[in-house]
Amino acid sequence: AQSVSQHNHHVILSEAASLELGCNYSYGGTVNLFWYVQYPGQHLQLLLKYFSGDPLVKGIKGFEAEFIKSKFSFNLRKPSVQWSDTAEYFCAVNGGNTGGFKTIFGAGTRLFVKA
Amino acid sequence: EAGVAQSPRYKIIEKRQSVAFWCNPISGHATLYWYQQILGQGPKLLIQFQNNGVVDDSQLPKDRFSAERLKGVDSTLKIQPAKLEDSAVYLCASSLQGAKTYEQYFGPGTRLTVT
Numbered sequence: 001a002q003s004v005s006q007h008n009h010h011v012i013l014s015e016a017a018s019l020e021l022g023c024n025y026s027y028g029g030t031v032n033l034f035w036y037v038q039y040p041g042q043h044l045q046l047l048l049k050y051f052s053g054d055p056l057v058k059g060i061k062g063f064e065a066e067f068i069k070s071k072f073s074f075n076l077r078k079p080s081v082q083w084s085d086t087a088e089y090f091c092a093v094n095g096g097n098t099g100g101f102k103t104i105f106g107a108g109t110r111l112f113v114k115a
Numbered sequence: 116e117a118g119v120a121q122s123p124r125y126k127i128i129e130k131r132q133s134v135a136f137w138c139n140p141i142s143g144h145a146t147l148y149w150y151q152q153i154l155g156q157g158p159k160l161l162i163q164f165q166n167n168g169v170v171d172d173s174q175l176p177k178d179r180f181s182a183e184r185l186k187g188v189d190s191t192l193k194i195q196p197a198k199l200e201d202s203a204v205y206l207c208a209s210s211l212q213g214a215k216t217y218e219q220y221f222g223p224g225t226r227l228t229v230t
Binding site: 004009034036043044045046049090092102103104105106107108 | 118119155156157158160163173206208218219220221
């Protein structure tokens with residue numbers, strides 16, 4: 001069965017620090033990968049997505065993620081975080097043609113950025 | 116454009132009672148999803164509709180949960196009878212087509228507390 005692991009449940013950073021949130025998945029076939037974000041009091045929304053092509057994808061608000069197929073990873077990065085990046089971040093995987101269209105979410109990482 | 120609407124936003128019931136949630140997706144979105152998000156976990160797909168047909172309900176506890184999407188637009192999710200472990204946020208999402216390639220737009224969720 002497919003699964004998604006997010007390594008850190010809670011991360012605390014100071015403003016201007018660099019961010020990397022880990023995401024690993026277990027699925028051997030073609031995958032589509034997503035990062036969703038939930039700001040305090042707001043709905044879950046898409047941050048970025050990868051389907052094919054360049055494994056380094058860029059999303060909104062300066063976020064990027066790199067798909068490393070050999071490591072089954074899709075880590076999220078941002079060079080310099082801001083206080084407004086305080087949110088919960090979810091990695092999600094969709095298992096391509098053979099996996100159907102069900103999207104599996106990780107448990108989430110709560111990021112707190114200190115001003 | 117208007118987002119995904121859900122009601123009620125909060126519900127408190129006693130165990131063994133029944134409850135129903137309503138969702139109105141974004142206009143034109145063919146695919147509708149219901150997720151259960153237990154505190155500290157990521158969203159778990161309960162059921163996915165494509166228009167008014169069920170695509171995936173493999174994780175729906177069918178002995179107590181039911182869902183319908185009449186006319187391929189809005190949807191209701193029902194729990195009867197509720198158990199303590201059903202306490203969670205129930206999220207509705209929609210997408211233009213299946214989740215494989217299209218981002219999901221989430222509603223605000225319904226927070227259910229079963230006492």
